[in-house]
Amino acid sequence: MIESFSVRWKVFVNVYVEDGRIFKVEFSKEGVREVDNEIAKDFIRYFRGEKVDFRKYEVILNVPPFVRRVLEFVRDIPYGNVITYGQIAKELKTSPRAIGKALSLNPVPIVIPCHRVVGARDLGGFSYGLWIKRELLKLEGVL
DNA sequence: GACGACTTGTTAT
């Protein structure tokens, strides 16, 4: 069973779930419907600034193998921590650029915290707009 | 510090 709902933040955060497993999270100007399930509550708590660990949720990763490897690595970055593209590249024996490319393919931002990956000299990028990445890091007390 | 050129792995077309 597929379900979709939105959480209001600085933008709408739309979440898509299939049988309890999250397969897509997007930031959007348009919302869908707001609900009161466990996942939505966790997002609300998160946006309120509480320390929420989204690792307890299963996700559906419909991505190429390399992207999956990168995302699985990023998933374990704890709340409030950051790491650089270069450091991940070193761990996975690949190039920083490949890491950025892979992260841009992340179907479930926040749940897989790609915003915790930054550049060596600046914040790096964020597909939905860099300001969102900044706000997320502020939420977590990094900025 | 600021800037440019060169290197780089993976994906999508």
Next chain:
DNA sequence: ATAACAAGTCGTC
């Protein structure tokens, strides 16, 4: 094949 990238490094000034 090749273009497109959410990067990094090393030079020069």
